[in-house]
Amino acid sequence: MKIQALKGFKDIVPGEVELWQYLEKVAREIFECFNFSEIRLPILEETELFARSIGEATDIVEKEMYTFVDKKITMRPEATASLLRAYIEHGMYVQKPVQRLFTIGPMFRHERPQKGRLRQFHQMDVEVLGSENPRVDAELMAMGAMLLGELGISVSLEVNSLGCPECRPGYRTQLISYITERLDALCGDCKRRSSTNPLRVLDCKVPTCREQMLSAPALQDHLCAPCADHFEKVQAGLKQLNVVYSLNKFMVRGLDYYCRTTFEFITSDLGAQAAVGAGGRYDGLVETLGGPKNSPGIGFAMGMERLVLLLQQQEKDYGTAEAVDxxxxxxxxxxxxxxxxxxxxxxxxxxxxxxxxxxxxxxxxxxxxxxxxxxxxxxxxxxxxxxxxxxxxxxxxxxxxxxxxxxxxxxxxxxxxxxxxx
RNA sequence: GUGGGCGUAGCUCAAUUGGUUAGAGCACCUGGUUGUGGCCCAGGAGGCCGUGGGUUCAAGUCCCAUCGCUCACCCCA
Incomplete structure (x- = not known):
């Protein structure tokens, strides 16, 4: 019996590793220009950290984490939680009121692998902690766009606002009643979502569901005044930096901690895996994890396997190993x-x-x-x-x-x- | 967790209605030059045809099971 790599785990061999090195080099250069500092984080954390940040009821926490049950530790399924844990643990909010950090490394989720999705995958993760300013939201998206542009990867940027704990519950109630009225017309998945995660019904791929949801109440129309103001200023910032984007009122985020601004960089060249990067604001999360009150934050992650696939499609020469002298x-x-x-x-x-x-x-x-x-x-x-x-x-x-x-x-x-x- | 497609050499793939010792290209090694690369030529090595069982005089080919890969759903970067 031959021993081979685990399902969903891949070797990055010579000939391919050069592309990864190139990708990381370009990314580091651009993160530098935006004054971000690298932080390197452990891969294992207490299971509790992810349960609290990502959300107990999410698929990731419920069934996709690699957990050593006896030791109550888990291989990180994403970077934000670990990064915030480090931020809080080192009291970084004291050293500098606004911290700009990035980290690059492997993440682990026990899912069925498919194109652009592995069980061990790699992300470049960028976070700004301590600023609520909408200009920061725009700046982050602009940086992501700049990086993708530098890589020659064409994407569209879709933006939405999820509101905050003040305005979302009211909207949610309206949405649920809208969904309930036409439950029979929706697909099986959406029937399930209507109780587990009603916002998800908004971005169902089934055409009949889409049709049903066209006239659904939109988040954007139910934002409270501060959220609406914030969202407007985010868009103004994007326009000021000439970042091309479109509003997607159906875009929802999978992780519980997001609020206000959310965004995705979307490609049409990767089959089902459209998002090469995604992120958003999470103003309550630092406090949830035991950090100081009123600690806003925003960040995004890029999927490196997906970026590498897109770079490979370009069929450019990224240079093999250096020639021998x-x-x-x-x-x-x-x-x-x-x-x-x-x-x-x-x-x-x-x-x-x-x-x-x-x-x-x-x-x-x-x-x-x-x-x-x-x-x-x-x-x-x-x-x-x-x-x-x-x-x-x-x-x-x-x-x-x-x-x-x-x-x-x-x-x-x-x-x-x-x-x-x- | 659910569904589709595919498993033959290191890689990409052939092999007629089941019918002798399973082939090709690329890559690799040796030689053509007693010490000189690319191109060319000649030769060589490399396969339990994913695995196990079944049908048959005969299975890479048909049937069943199993494992693996892959794409999609769910979910997500």
């Missing part, structure tokens, strides 16, 4: 022995040196050098050892010349490696 081809045991220390000395000078230790023929080693995109090959055989001079071949120009082989003489070799032509 020098391939040392030793002929026979003596030649290899002669090149061994030289390779080490050049590596200490930060050159990328490859060499074959398997005693293969020179022809075979030339092939290896070619495959590794080596700029130079240094050939060392018995004749070279005898004369103390090796043959340095420029693989591009096919020119060859003699160079001193002694480790003490590498200073003479380095100028050749620095310039690809000589």
């Amino acid at each position: 020098l391939f040392i081809a030793g002929i026979g045991e003596h030649g290899s022995h002669g090149g061994f220390a030289l390779a080490h000395a050049l590596r200490a000078e930060k050159y990328k040196i490859a060499m074959d230790h398997e005693g293969r023929s020179l022809k075979s080693q030339m092939k290896q050098a070619h495959k590794a995109c080596a700029r130079f090959v240094l050939i060392i055989g018995d004749a070279e050892l005898a004369s103390g001079k090796g043959v340095l071949r420029n693989m591009a120009t096919e020119q060859q010349q003699e160079v001193l082989l002694a480790v003490a003489d590498i200073a003479a070799l380095i100028p050749f490696l620095k310039n690809s032509t000589y």
Whole structure:
């Protein structure tokens, strides 16, 4: 019986890992520009943390978490809860009134895998803690849009407001009565949702449900004055930054903690997994988790597997591993022995040196050098050892010349490696 | 948890109505150059045809089960 990776767990192998490195590099650069600091968080947390933040009744907490039941700990299904826990634990709200943090890493949810969805998946997660200002909402969305634009990924940004604990309950009551009136016309899932999560009925994919919900009461029309004002200012900020967006009054969030602004970056190129990034405001969450009162927060997460899939669809070259500076081809045991220390000395000078230790023929080693995109090959055989001079071949120009082989003489070799032509 | 599609070499795929020793391309190794890459040529290695059972004179092919992959639903990044 062969041992293989768990269902929904994937290796990121050479040839693919370069794309991930590129993605992370671009993201870090942009997060830097917006003055975010990286925070690295543990993968395991007390189960209680997620139950309280994400919501006891959500699918994630109810049936998708990897939990060590005996130890009451859980592998994080998302990053926000962990990040807020760290924020509170280190009293970061004291150090700086507004904290801008990001984290990148794996998350775990026990779901059935499909395109763009794995059991171990990776997110880039960005959070602003301590500001209620709608400009921050707009700024975050603008940053997400900038990142996706930089990556060449085209998406649409959909925005909505979920209201707050002041105005949502009243709306919810109206919605439930609207749904109840036409319950018979809705699909089975929606019948279930009507009691578990009525807001979810709004974004059902079944056409007949959509039709039924077209004239449903809209969240936007039932926002309290502060929420309506906040939402207006968010949109004004987006316009000021020329961020293209559209309002989606049917957009709902899955996690309990969201309030006011919510948004999703949507693609049409990933099958069922339309959202490559999503987030929103969670003004009560810090307090819920034991932090100070009146600690607003907002954040979003991007699904890295989904971004990688989209980058792969572009079929651009994101650069494989760096080319080898020098391939040392030793002929026979003596030649290899002669090149061994030289390779080490050049590596200490930060050159990328490859060499074959398997005693293969020179022809075979030339092939290896070619495959590794080596700029130079240094050939060392018995004749070279005898004369103390090796043959340095420029693989591009096919020119060859003699160079001193002694480790003490590498200073003479380095100028050749620095310039690809000589 | 539910439903569809698919499992043949490291990868992408062939194999007639069931019919001899299961093939190709790419990749890999060796040689064509007693010490020189790409292109070309020749050769080689690599498969319990996912697994188990059944039908049959005969199964990669048909049937059943099982495992895995995949897409979709639910849910979500």
